[in-house]
Amino acid sequence: MTISAKNPVRFVVLMLAFAVLACIGTGTSETPEPEPVQEQEETEPAEPDPATQGESDSSAPSDQPVDTQPASPSTLTPEEIDQVTAASVQILATDAALNPQWTGSGTIINPTGEIITNCHVACGAPVLLILMTESADQAPEPRYRAEITHFDDPLDIAILQITADVDGNPISPTDLPFIEVGDSNSLRLGDPIRVFGYPGVGGSTITFTSGSVSGFESATVAGTEQRVVVKTDADIASGNSGGTAVNLEGQLVGIPTLVNPDIRDGVTIGGIGVLRPVNLVDSVRQTGAGQPSV
Template sequence: MRMLGLLAAVLAAMLTLTACGSGGDDDDEPTTAATPTASPTPEETQSPVSVSDLARSVVQIQALSGGDAVWWGSGTIVSADGLILTNAHVIDNRFGEYDTLAIAITHETDEAPETEYIAEIVAVDFALDLAVVQITELIGGGSAPRDFPFVRLGDSDALEIGDDIRILGYPGIGGETITFTNGSVSGFTAERSVGNRAWIKTDATIAGGNSGGLAINDDGELIGVPTIVGSGAGAETGYVDCRVLEDTNNDGFLDDRDTCGTVGGFINGLRPVGLATDMIAAAEAGEAYVSPYYEGEFVDVPGDFDASAVDLSNLLFSTGVTADDEPTEVLALIPSNPARVCGFWDYEGMQDGMTWDALWYLDGELSEDASVFADTWVGGATGNWWVCVLDEEFGLPDGLYELVLQIEGDLAGSDAIHVSDERQLIELDIVNESSVEICGVWASPAGAQNWGFEDLGPTVTVPPGDFWPLFIAAGTYDLLMYDCGSNTLVEEYGVDLFDDTGYTVTDTGFQ
């Protein structure tokens, strides 16, 4: 029996990290004099491009309480005076869980980083899950240096699908040393108020703990920050860092002597560094930063949210978004090879800080590259929202596109649309020859995971002796109909609807 809920579980594939590094010095003296070279400029000295030098610019950020590590994440030094770009959740202390933000530096890539500095938060954007912290002093007291190696900012807008990227960070899997991973750009995801490149999707295997770390292009420039949670155990938490969860050395204490455990599964997306440039500029100038992506006020302390009052409705599809966040046109069937497919919906009862997911399925298979996992809601209590899946270079393939919306991990709504030139729109007349009023109709494509939103809408019913037309793409459908007391009148599967037709409901069944 088909359920009014999400039927397909997302199975996570456990991927193997690829790590490399080098350590040690060559103490052999040269037998000939070295050839003189030009002295490096300050920019060349401070902006590393080799993996070993980059490793010294990718730091481990440790949240300490009473000297013990509560969790850690990664960050990248982006200026010689010690500004570090990371994720907001890595340094988020709204629960008061830590008292010191410590910075550990890698000196040899085959050795664990050394905790050397104290840092302070100077800018946060919870809407983007990005933050900037400043190294302020040595752990034991005293001024911090102002000649840190740092990574140049690249142009994330210049990235194309297939471009190579490299990831560095501290995953907490297989030891405490820094990890290097290769991958490529696999796509981009749009997000309302942020734009078409709200996320860079990657096929690189990025484990939790790398969150806030470094993604570089072939020129060694920072182009993205590993941020978003992909599928996997713990993905519903929204966190991708490394926390001490058990007494691994059996000394009776949970502290930094224990091996941390990864929280949040694998990351499959990067925040483009272009979204962080204003935040970094404000931090460098010593100015307050105000997020341009969110106009409201975040709750001071996040907490558990009750999603029972949330109401999502009126899910529509289009191939574009207007300047005022409306669909360019509402479609029931999308022609082949669109650059994008966008879903729009109305909402009530939302609370900023809630966790939400927008899962895109193509012909029943979850598309991780297109989906948004465990994002933080910033849209206020009431309004409308949209998400898009796009491929502006080659166009999207034909198939059944289903958008599944989840709030706090629970199904909140879904619907599906066909992309095809080989299908046509047909009229399906729901004819009521029964003695009761029809108040609910679902005509769901047979390949969809869920029934989707009800098709009559909140104000339409079909009284006895009347009919109501639905306009759908030709295909095979599952049909469900209720009376006004939520009693099932029709539940039929695999109904072929390829031409204009009527579907008649009687007291004894349907025809």
């Protein structure tokens, strides 16, 4: 077919038609076809449902402050339990010939070997052997000797320092397992308490019990009113004395000291445990330097 250029409009139209046909062709295009768009019918805006009106309003921004504090833990983590287990020690009081006299528990509070315990566990013993374990399945073994640096008999608190290996050779440890000291004044009624130690009824390995804060007692210490007792329903027995009572952050907050048994008709059916608040340790540092007579 001959195309005349005399009619330029017709010429342009025909050229465009040929171009379109050339692009469509008879084969398959390499460019994927677009997904067809469904036509939507026009609808009237929906009226709000009164039953759900409150729900939609609740998602709107609020002027109320948002609590960004992390939630308190509900239990100790396995890592925290392992750390507390390693820092909880058994204290073996012996005579000068290393004959066993009695046992108690204690807590290492820094990597250089400072230990918190009860005075009735440590005071009066010629030699204090420190037994430790790395596993809750294993009985503790004698590792070190310790000496008393501070004590307060009425408060029943003693601070020890590891000074020698088990054979009596002087050492200065720097990397012992320990746990942080918490704030016993922050404890409130009902707060969870976890107790670690070596009670005689628990056998030769470390024992874990749990309970809650049951109450408090206060008295004047070093001229100021302070908590001197934290009561707990966590099980405490002979051998737990001087041991480790922690909060759910794994921090030392109390020193298991004794249990007030509930005796009825000559039968002990329970009791309330007594913890010495760890904040009392600061008072002992200030006023109780020295060693008791043996």
